Amino acid sequence: MDKCEQCGAPTRSGFIVERDGARHLFDSFECAIFAMAPACAHCGCRILGHGVAGEGNDCYCCDHCAHAHHLALGQPDASPQPPAGAEHLGM
Numbered sequence: 119m120d121k122c123e124q125c126g127a128p129t130r131s132g133f134i135v136e137r138d139g140a141r142h143l144f145d146s147f148e149c150a151i152f153a154m155a156p157a158c159a160h161c162g163c164r165i166l167g168h169g170v171a172g173e174g175n176d177c178y179c180c181d182h183c184a185h186a187h188h189l190a191l192g193q194p195d196a197s198p199q200p201p202a203g204a205e206h207l208g209m
Contacts, residue, residue, distance in 0.1 A: 124149035160187040 119128045122145035129145035135154060136142070144150040155164040159176040160183035170178040178184040 122146070122149050124153045158183050160184070 119130060120132055120143055121127065122129055122132060123143055125145065127145050132143050132145045134141050134143055135150055137154065142153065151164050151166065155166060156177050158165055158179040159172060160178055163179050165177060165179050170181055170184045172178055172184060178187065
């Protein structure tokens with residue numbers, strides 16, 4: 119019986135994801151996401167969807183993390199600004 123490469127659980131109904139010529143076997147989307155989705159450079163959560171591109175290979179889950187990461191590094195803010203009227207949302 120095959121095993122999920124992320125959690126090691128035996129699986130009969132796993133699925134294969136191919137990336138960069140390598141094949142990966144998983145038993146759930148949760149394991150595939152944890153193993154293959156990029157992590158936010160600020161908070162570390164896994165990014166599903168487009169995210170926010172940073173400089174170099176950095177990517178962020180949202181504008182808030184992009185902004186906070188640049189401030190923590192003492193860099194000028196390069197992230198998009200929140201829309202007008204968003205002050206009531208704490209942005």
